[in-house]
Amino acid sequence: MHSDHTPHIFNKGINLEEITCPNREDRANGINVFYGKASELVQDARAGNLKMRERNFQQSSGCTLNFYLTVRISTIREAALIFHAPVGCSSSALGYRELFRGIPREAGRPDFDLHWLTTGISEKDVVFGAGDKLKYAIEEAQSRYSPKAIFILTSCTSGIIGEDVEGAVNEVQPGIKAKIVPVHCEGIRSRLVQTGYDAFWHGILKYLVRKPQKKQNDMVNVASMLSYTWQDRKEITNLLGRMGLRPNFIPEFATVDQFEQLSEAAVTAPLCPTYTDYLSRGLEQEHGVPFFLYPSPVGFENTDGWLRKIAEYTGKEKEAEKVIEEEHRKWAPHLKAIRNEFENIKGNGEKVEILGALGQGRLLSQLPYFEELGVKSSAALAQDYDNLILGDLERVIEKVGDFNILVNTFQAAEQAHINKLLDPDMTLTCPFQGSSYKRAKGATRVHGLRGDNLKWSQQSGYAGAVAYGNFLLQAFKSSSWQKTMLNKTENEYKDWYFKQPNPLYYLQDEKA
Amino acid sequence: MMVEKTIAEEVLIKVEYPEVQEAPRYSCSLGGAYAAAVGLYGVVPILHSGGGCGIGQLFGQFYAGGENSPGGQGGTSTPCTSLVEHQVIFGAEDRLRQLIKSSIELMKGELYVVISGCVPALTGDDIEAVVKNFKESAPVIYVKTAGFNGNTYTGYEQFFDAVIDQLLVPQKKQKRLINILGVVPFQHVFWKGDLEKLKETFKKIGVEANVIFGEFDGVNNLKKIPAAELNVVLSPWLSHKTAEKLSEKFGTSYITFSSVPVGPKETTKLLQIVAKELKLPGIKVQSVIDAEERIAYRRAEYFGDPLLIGLPHAYTAVVADSSTAIGITRYAANEVGYLPEVVIITDNPPEEYRRDIIRELSDNIECAIKPEVIFESDSHKIRQRLKNRSFLLLLASSLEKHITGDFNHPLHLSVSFPILDRLVIEHSYAGYRGGTVLMEDIISKYVGPL
Numbered sequence: 030m031h032s033d034h035t036p037h038i039f040n041k042g043i044n045l046e047e048i049t050c051p052n053r054e055d056r057a058n059g060i061n062v063f064y065g066k067a068s069e070l071v072q073d074a075r076a077g078n079l080k081m082r083e084r085n086f087q088q089s090s091g092c093t094l095n096f097y098l099t100v101r102i103s104t105i106r107e108a109a110l111i112f113h114a115p116v117g118c119s120s121s122a123l124g125y126r127e128l129f130r131g132i133p134r135e136a137g138r139p140d141f142d143l144h145w146l147t148t149g150i151s152e153k154d155v156v157f158g159a160g161d162k163l164k165y166a167i168e169e170a171q172s173r174y175s176p177k178a179i180f181i182l183t184s185c186t187s188g189i190i191g192e193d194v195e196g197a198v199n200e201v202q203p204g205i206k207a208k209i210v211p212v213h214c215e216g217i218r219s220r221l222v223q224t225g226y227d228a229f230w231h232g233i234l235k236y237l238v239r240k241p242q243k244k245q246n247d248m249v250n251v252a253s254m255l256s257y258t259w260q261d262r263k264e265i266t267n268l269l270g271r272m273g274l275r276p277n278f279i280p281e282f283a284t285v286d287q288f289e290q291l292s293e294a295a296v297t298a299p300l301c302p303t304y305t306d307y308l309s310r311g312l313e314q315e316h317g318v319p320f321f322l323y324p325s326p327v328g329f330e331n332t333d334g335w336l337r338k339i340a341e342y343t344g345k346e347k348e349a350e351k352v353i354e355e356e357h358r359k360w361a362p363h364l365k366a367i368r369n370e371f372e373n374i375k376g377n378g379e380k381v382e383i384l385g386a387l388g389q390g391r392l393l394s395q396l397p398y399f400e401e402l403g404v405k406s407s408a409a410l411a412q413d414y415d416n417l418i419l420g421d422l423e424r425v426i427e428k429v430g431d432f433n434i435l436v437n438t439f440q441a442a443e444q445a446h447i448n449k450l451l452d453p454d455m456t457l458t459c460p461f462q463g464s465s466y467k468r469a470k471g472a473t474r475v476h477g478l479r480g481d482n483l484k485w486s487q488q489s490g491y492a493g494a495v496a497y498g499n500f501l502l503q504a505f506k507s508s509s510w511q512k513t514m515l516n517k518t519e520n521e522y523k524d525w526y527f528k529q530p531n532p533l534y535y536l537q538d539e540k541a
Numbered sequence: 542m543m544v545e546k547t548i549a550e551e552v553l554i555k556v557e558y559p560e561v562q563e564a565p566r567y568s569c570s571l572g573g574a575y576a577a578a579v580g581l582y583g584v585v586p587i588l589h590s591g592g593g594c595g596i597g598q599l600f601g602q603f604y605a606g607g608e609n610s611p612g613g614q615g616g617t618s619t620p621c622t623s624l625v626e627h628q629v630i631f632g633a634e635d636r637l638r639q640l641i642k643s644s645i646e647l648m649k650g651e652l653y654v655v656i657s658g659c660v661p662a663l664t665g666d667d668i669e670a671v672v673k674n675f676k677e678s679a680p681v682i683y684v685k686t687a688g689f690n691g692n693t694y695t696g697y698e699q700f701f702d703a704v705i706d707q708l709l710v711p712q713k714k715q716k717r718l719i720n721i722l723g724v725v726p727f728q729h730v731f732w733k734g735d736l737e738k739l740k741e742t743f744k745k746i747g748v749e750a751n752v753i754f755g756e757f758d759g760v761n762n763l764k765k766i767p768a769a770e771l772n773v774v775l776s777p778w779l780s781h782k783t784a785e786k787l788s789e790k791f792g793t794s795y796i797t798f799s800s801v802p803v804g805p806k807e808t809t810k811l812l813q814i815v816a817k818e819l820k821l822p823g824i825k826v827q828s829v830i831d832a833e834e835r836i837a838y839r840r841a842e843y844f845g846d847p848l849l850i851g852l853p854h855a856y857t858a859v860v861a862d863s864s865t866a867i868g869i870t871r872y873a874a875n876e877v878g879y880l881p882e883v884v885i886i887t888d889n890p891p892e893e894y895r896r897d898i899i900r901e902l903s904d905n906i907e908c909a910i911k912p913e914v915i916f917e918s919d920s921h922k923i924r925q926r927l928k929n930r931s932f933l934l935l936l937a938s939s940l941e942k943h944i945t946g947d948f949n950h951p952l953h954l955s956v957s958f959p960i961l962d963r964l965v966i967e968h969s970y971a972g973y974r975g976g977t978v979l980m981e982d983i984i985s986k987y988v989g990p991l
Contacts, residue, residue: 086643089588089595089621096596115659115688116560117569117594120601123959125564126920126940144921149560152690155663166561173563173921185591186659186689189629216591217625217660439596441618442647460610461596463618521585521613522647535643 038074039416043311045235048195049213050227050307054081059221059415063436064447064533067409067426070434074419081220086535090439090461092216093225094182095121097255102212102229103145104128104479106284107177109170109207110145113163113192114184118216119147129282132259132482141282144174150186158190163197171205177285178237181211188215208285210236221413222438223303229280230308233288234315241292241316248290249339250297250312251276252305256387258481261489265326268336268356268490272348281479292316296342298335300325300489301390303417323421325390328398328494329357329364360491367498368403374454374505380405381505384453387411387475389418396429402498408433408451410444435532441465442522446532455504467515473504562919566862566887566938566958568601569688571658573696573725574703576602578654579615580726581759585650586614589637589668590658592623594688602693606727606958607965620644624660632664637671645679651760652708654700655683662687680760682707694779694888697725701783704763711791712768717819719743720751720769720793722783723776723864724801730960734969735801742972745829746812746821767791771818773811775801776864777901778894794818799901800868804876804976805837807868837973841876844980847988848877852934852952856880858927859912860937861957862888867901869936869956872976874908881912882932887957889918934983939963952986 039057043050053059060079063070073079090096095118102110103125112119125143132138148166150159163181170179183194194211202209212232214225249269253262262278269276277294279287291297295318297309302322309320321338324331333353340349374381383399386392386409399406414436426432433451437443441463448456448465455471466472477486485500487493526534567573571590575598578586588594599616603609611618620643622628622636637655644653653675657668668683675681684703686696701722721739726732736752743750751769753762772784772795784795796818802808809830816826857879859870863886873879884902895916903911917923920940927935927944935941935951939962942953955962956970956979970979 085639086647087592087621087623087640088617089590089619089623090592090617091596092591092593092623094597095593095600099597100600115569116565116567116692117572117601117688118597119564120568120572120605121597121599123564123566123601123605123940124961126943127961130943144563146561146563147565148558149562149565150689151560152687155689161556162558162561165556165558169561184659185624186663189660189663216593217629220592220623220625439617460599461617463616464613519613519649521618521649523649526647535647 038419041310043234043307043314045231045311045315048211050224050231052219053221053224053227053415054219056227057415057417059223059413060436061220061413061438062533062536063414063434065433066431067422067434068431070414071419071423071426074416083537084440084535085537086442088439088441091222093214093219093222093228094118094184094216096222096225098182098212098214098225098229100124100255101281102180102182103143104282105178105180105280106141106143106282108180108285109174109176110180110182111163111166111170112145112147112182112184113159113187113194114147114150114182115186116147116149118184119145129480131480136259136482137263144170144176146170150184155186155190159187159192160197163192163194164201167201167205167209171207176207179205179207179209180232181209183211183213183215185216188217208236221415223413223415226304227307230311233280233308234311237285237288238291238312238316239289243293245290245293246295246343247274248277248294249274249343250291250294250318251278251300252308253278253281253300254304255281255479256476257300257489258477258479258486260482260484260487261493264487264490264492268352269339271352272336272340272345274339274343274345292318294318296320296339298339299323299390301388302393302421303389303415306417322417323393323424325394326489327394328401329361329491330401331394331397332490332494356491360495363495364401364498367495367502370502371403381454382407383455383457383501384408384410384448384451385457385475387459389414391475392434393418393421393425396425396432398494400429401494402501406432408435408447410435410437410447412438442526443532445522446527449527450530450532455501464521466511467518468511469508469515471504471508472511473501564920564940565918566940567693567728568598569693570686570691570696570699571656571688572598572602573693573728574656574684574686574700575696576606576693576725576727577697577700577754578656579603579611580732580754581763582755582757583651583759584614585644585648585653586619587641587644587653587655588619588621588658589633589655589661589666590621590624591660592621594658595619595621602727605961607730607960607963609727609966614648620648629660629664632666633661634666634671637666637668638674641671641675641681645675651680653679653681655681657683657685659688662690680708692889693725693728697728698780698783701780702786705786705790708763709767709791712765714770715765715768716770717747718749718751718765718769719771719773719815720753720766721773721775723774723780724754725779726754728958729801729865730958730965731969731971734967735971738969738972738975739801742808742812743815745833746816746826748815748819748821767793769793771795771815773798773815777867777898778863778890799898800864800871801971803868803872803970803979805834805973806875807871808973809834833973837977840974840977844977844984846991847984848980850991851984851987854878854880855934856882856930856932857934857936858883858885858930858932858951860885860887860923860935860941862886863890863898865957867898869970869979870902870912871905872979873936874906876976877980879934880908880910881906882910882930883915883927884912885915885917885923885926887918887923890916952983954982954986
């Protein structure tokens with residue numbers, strides 16, 4: 030599949046004539062498995078030797094639809110979402126009426142209502158097709174909710190039975206006020222959940238972003254994720270606000286207008302580079318909006334860099350320096366205090382070791398931030414890897430030295446294994462890592478979620494760097510939960526697996 | 542003129558598609574079979590499906606079922622063939638074979654249950670043939686549940702079909718052993734607590750209730766299903782077919798009771814029916830009933846003041862699956878005097894059972910007000926049907942939590958799937974004291990210094 034472009038780094042072009050994006054596998058040689066030194070990964074990538082390999086043992090870790098695309102698009106305001114799928118594909122979105130509701134109005138949460146429909150593809154539809162049903166669903170969404178946009182999310186079943194989604198859309202669009210945006214996220218299309226994000230951005234760029242009507246020189250596009258809390262948004266808004274700028278947070282909880290205006294922004298800035306990549310490139314290619322992919326505003330130095338980059342594109346260099354200076358003055362003493370406390374945890378001069386990261390974005394931002402905290406991270410987990418971050422990964426290695434990477438899309442057994450193998454002082458987990466939290470040493474969460482309004486949960490900017498530093502220190506004060514569960518519950522995996530040294534024991538040799 | 546209009550209207554008549562709906566309160570049949578498998582301790586589910594089916598149900602069944610973490614066999618811990626395009630083209634039987642083999646090798650389990658989804662149903666994998674190969678190495682069964690052929694409830698029944706056809710063999714009947722059917726793990730959010738309470742209650746009259754789910758030895762629980770003297774189905778429609786099948790295959794008679802009983806009156810009724818079927822000594826059973834009722838009502842006295850001062854005889858709306866709706870409505874109407882204004886049934890029961898459900902909600906309601914009973918699973922339409930009414934108490938799912946703005950500011954409590962605003966593990970409204978627990982939850986929502 031990749032032989033026609035070796036050594037393959039990545040394909041920059043975006044073709045909006047196509048109904049969807051290329052898969053991440055093809056666009057950037059994405060892989061979902063690797064264990065070894067980061068330097069080897071970089072070497073393999075440069076040489077075009079990255080291989081997608083199959084596992085003989087695999088766990089359910091998400092598809093292009095159901096790793097969060099569902100839960101992301103369902104939060105778009107003034108829109109309706111249609112799952113062209115059997116009824117189970119949308120059950121993950123049953124929380125849609127409660128998301129963001131925990132944030133009080135006083136904290137700046139607007140009034141809103143969210144809506145989605147399923148077409149509930151049935152056995153009959155599989156035989157006779159479900160095109161009319163989809164058209165009916167679009168009309169129903171329009172008449173019920175009067176949305177400004179209607180997103181259509183496809184599924185394995187709609188893909189395999191050959192539903193002509195574009196055909197149906199073209200037929201009904203003239204009679205529908207809302208802009209219809211098909212998103213091709215058939216679960217079977219790709220092994221990399223990031224393909225789903227690209228497919229979503231493709232739909233946004235193709236159907237929703239308008240030709241710029243005016244330039245909004247103070248607007249910065251920021252693609253936000255569910256791992257960024259409400260307070261993170263407020264922090265970023267505050268930092269940019271003091272530079273005379275304002276963020277345009279998409280896609281989560283954005284209005285349809287905010288998507289339409291993406292073309293008018295001064296710059297597209299990343300929170301997670303690979304999540305934002307397709308949109309950023311598309312906006313530049315189609316509308317001349319410049320972008321950068323590194324760094325993200327995590328940790329002091331990265332936040333400095335993030336603000337300076339934004340300033341470059343907005344002519345706000347002086348303002349940026351002033352904000353940076355003020356923030357350092359306010360927060361640097363706090364960071365220093367945290368550093369001191371981390372230095373003393375072990376009592377023998379050694380640094381504490383933390384196993385962390387999650388997406389590729391965190392892989393890049395977390396390690397330099399950990400350096401600032403004075404903690405060590407000899408390994409990082411990443412959901413997947415692709416060459417979109419190759420240059421930046423090289424930069425990180427240069428900066429913090431070599432480290433181990435386990436590329437592993439929420440394979441819980443492998444994660445449990447690597448946690449035992451490396452035995453870090455603290456492991457940063459999330460609900461998708463199975464029982465790997467059960468251990469004698471530290472375990473805490475990687476991040477809070479979007480609906481979290483506590484300043485304590487914040488991670489962005491300088492205040493966030495300090496908040497998360499304190500959070501981690503707090504986590505070191507007790508391990509009773511994970512230790513108790515380790516001792517009192519049965520492990521679901523057999524012992525032999527942990528007695529052999531390879532977390533990727535079930536990896537097949539040959540490329541699939 | 543009228544005629545012309547009629548012709549024009551005829552052209553415009555839209556075909557309706559009832560399956561097109563906002564947020565129906567169930568997942569697909571894979572979701573139901575999977576929930577059953579994860580609710581059975583000792584089972585390792587193996588999904589033969591796209592990679593998102595497990596993580597999707599983590600949100601759609603386990604989190605939505607009272608914010609439960611999935612445990613060591615559910616969610617992202619569940620083995621899954623994670624099918625992609627080339628397996629759609631070339632088939633995925635080899636892939637499944639590999640995964641079953643490695644799952645048996647790596648994961649501890651007494652029974653491995655292959656649950657196949659939409660993709661293999663469309664490509665026509667011969668799952669039976671693959672599973673047969675493992676008969677020597679470990680107990681493996683399969684449930685063919687294409688997501689497009691049903692919902693969570695269908696999947697739960699398919700799970701039992703598979704167990705009956707592939708696992709169960711006739712057993713010597715064990716006197717006073719009953720099986721409890723019709724309570725779907727996670728989908729019936731209070732399943733763990735309710736089943737445990739029912740088991741304790743039956744024990745008091747000398748009956749061993751095999752509740753199957755949420756207990757160690759889950760596979761043994763399955764295997765002893767044919768030994769039961771009686772099957773007790775706690776739903777006005779679900780698992781009736783399963784009970785029928787068990788009756789044909791193992792000669793076990795069954796009774797159906799329309800809900801998990803909430804509070805003393807319903808619990809007594811259930812005990813009496815079971816006691817009669819099992820021909821238990823009436824005096825002994827009655828003495829248990831008397832003792833249980835005595836303490837239950839003595840305890841109910843404690844909520845008398847806040848009930849009567851705070852929100853007495855309130856008009857009440859119930860939005861729930863049929864079993865939960867019947868149990869909760871009867872307790873609310875028959876024991877604490879709430880006025881059941883409307884009951885919306887959300888689990889889409891088959892047409893042939895609907896009249897019975899309506900009857901259960903009218904004949905057996907001791908109140909001048911009989912509720913309007915509506916069958917509706919579309920969350921948008923449910924909200925519309927709740928408008929312009931008098932109710933002040935809304936016993937529903939967490940999907941109804943934030944609709945108060947447009948309505949009568951009712952007091953809302955999540956009692957039915959999905960429940961994303963409560964953590965539900967031990968909590969139970971079942972049995973003699975379950976009603977009191979329900980009242981604790983309702984009254985705690987408004988109570989303050991008197």
